[in-house]
Amino acid sequence: MRFSKMHGIGNDFVVIDARRAPLALAPERIRAMADRHTGIGCDQLLSVEAPRDPSCAFYYGIWNADGSPSGQCGNGVRCVAAWLHRAGALALDVPVRIESPSGPVGVRVLDAQRVTVDMGEPAFEPARIPFLAEAPGTSYPLALAAGDVQIGVVSMGNPHAVMVVDDLADPALERLGPQVTGHPRFTEGANAGFVQILERGHLRLRVHERGAGWTQACGTGACAAMAVLRRRGQVDERVQVDLPGGRLQIDWRGPGHALWMTGPAAFAFEGDWLQDTGR
Structure with a gap:
């Protein structure tokens, strides 16, 4: 399994290309990948997938280091947008909707390492x-x-x-x-x-x-x-x-x-996770 290691101001992620098929990993495998001593190490694992919502260009899944799913990740969505830009799927300075587990968000890649995100209106109820x-x-x-x-x-x-x-x-x-x-x-x-x-x-x-x-x-x-x-x-x-x-x-x-968040997204390294051995 090929992965990219990324971070948004230190909040770090394992990003996996799952555009051809949705990612299906057991919680224990996610925990193993997230382990900072015996795995890759991350706060969250992110998948880049085909959209469920036809109004969106892509979908991204989010899993915490303990294997539990998450609804949203602000630093993560910037990394997903930067990953898609590097993959040739998002142009610079063009607004695009991508789908999170909590619903669509708007993103705009300002340059190769800086992204602004429409996070929607905060909910206080x-x-x-x-x-x-x-x-x-x-x-x-x-x-x-x-x-x-x-x-x-x-x-x-x-x-x-x-x-x-x-x-x-x-x-x-x-x-x-x-x-x-x-x-x-x-x-x-x-x-x-x-x-x-x-x-x-x-x-x-x-x-x-x-x-x-x-x-x-x-x-x-x-x-x-x-x-x-x-x-x-x-x-x-x-x-x-x-x-x-x-x-x-x-x-x-x-x-x-809507509330907007702007900040950096950076690539750290690429690698392969050896699924058959659990490493």
Whole structure:
């Protein structure tokens, strides 16, 4: 099985060409490929496939490092678009719709290593995330082992919890991340984002992803943090988000408008996975 190893500001992927037939891998095989000691190593595995939706040019599947499926991946979709461009399937600066497990997204390849993506309108209704709450709000108390914390919740095609913090280096976050990700009020788990507001147009962010743990970057997490804070009036409509692996630009005018994410996508190496031996 031929693969490409790619990353979006450190959030890394194994990308597989499955345009001739949908990818069918057991969760244990995905976990083996994602293993950083005995496999290729990645946060997510991505497949590039023929579209299910006739309005889209391609479909991409997403699996977390633990073998579980995912609905959306912001850094991943940029890598898929860059992969398709290198394969001669997407032209520069031409808007194209490609299909994710959560539905279509619009992409435009700006150059060989930079892509902008229409991530759709953020969904804040608790039932759409899904998140258990008696009524919609901009902030919710969440009971954790260390006490209650305040979070915002949003779906960017996958569920997110966003918590504003003063210090991203606080050791307490190492414990809070997994607790928020696995909290029972998120019935399908959640990506836990911890955001520091530097200015109205500048954020710093760390994300503990469901199925992958702490990552160098999370594209949908950057979108989620900006969306939650924009809805509260705490940031401007264009924000630079710094993650451990690098910077993303997020643009959102507000309710009724699509949110856009712009950032890099890079190739690391190519290889062959020897399926018959499990390596």
